[in-house]
Amino acid sequence: MQTPGFEKKISRASGGYIPLSHSLAFLFSTKRLIGLSALLFVVTIALTWLGMDLSLAFIDRLTGGFFLTPPETASILGWLKYSGWTLLTWLYFFVSRIAAFYLAFLLAFTVSTPGYVFLATAAEKIQAGDQFEMDDGLTLRGILIDLWEGLKIACFGILISIAALIVNFIPLVGQLVALLLYIYFSALMFLDYPASRRRWPLRKKMAWVREHRGHSFRLGLFPALVSMIPIVNIFLMALLFPVLTVHATLNFTSLELAGRLPAAGERHGP
DSSP: OOOTTHHHHHHTOOSSOOOHHHHHHHHTTOHHHHHHHHHHHHHHHHHHHHHHHHHHHHHHHHHTTTTTSOOOOSSHHHHHHHHHHHHHHHHHHHHHHHHHHHHHHHHHHHHHHHHHHHHHHHHHHHHHGGGOOOOOOSOHHHHHHHHHHHHHHHHHHHHHHHHHHHHTTSTTHHHHHHHHHHHHHHHHHHHHHHHHHTTOOHHHHHHHHHHTHHHHHHHHHHHHHHTTSTTHHHHHHHHHHHHHHHHHHHHHHHHHHHHHSOOTTOOSOO
């Protein structure tokens, strides 16, 4: 069921930030978007669960038995070592679970990219209306390109996860830097869907994130925070991923339309 005039209202966005609540209402205003979102939710949660199991096993193998056997506490030096080991263990548990989640999500992200590009295209078509620029539609070549672009961002995400793991061991500053890395990478992931329809290379997508840092920060903050909630992050992100895809698409398209449309009072001809 569609809300009369809702799509028309949102399609007139002038480049300002569209809040998440508005994007959620937009998604639930169209049966097609609801159906696509439900299907993608099932696919995403299955792939993420599988990927997280594999990622945790891989990360735990890298550390060997260091976090399994505590140091001796028979002396003062031993107690100091034990205190440091305990602190590192908690940091490792926290950071490794976030890293494993991101690695898992990157697997789901890569494999399901064509489906989310399709969802983003459907949302953009409603939002842009007559201003929607047609593309080649769903083709085998397009699907392969989407998978390739998703794989490139996934590889970039692995580098981000490694960098976040390293800087996280720097007290205070490291945690802030790691959070910022995850925020902007989260924004890049969701912006990949509407940008991929335009066949933008990764370099151009990253330039867009830098150019629109304020929008990108707001788009990436919520998913980055959700990803840090242990256990339920898989279910929450799988549930929210379609909504966040539509949310990023509406904001991306709003800014792109605002850049194409002439300013008020500007002449359109000689």
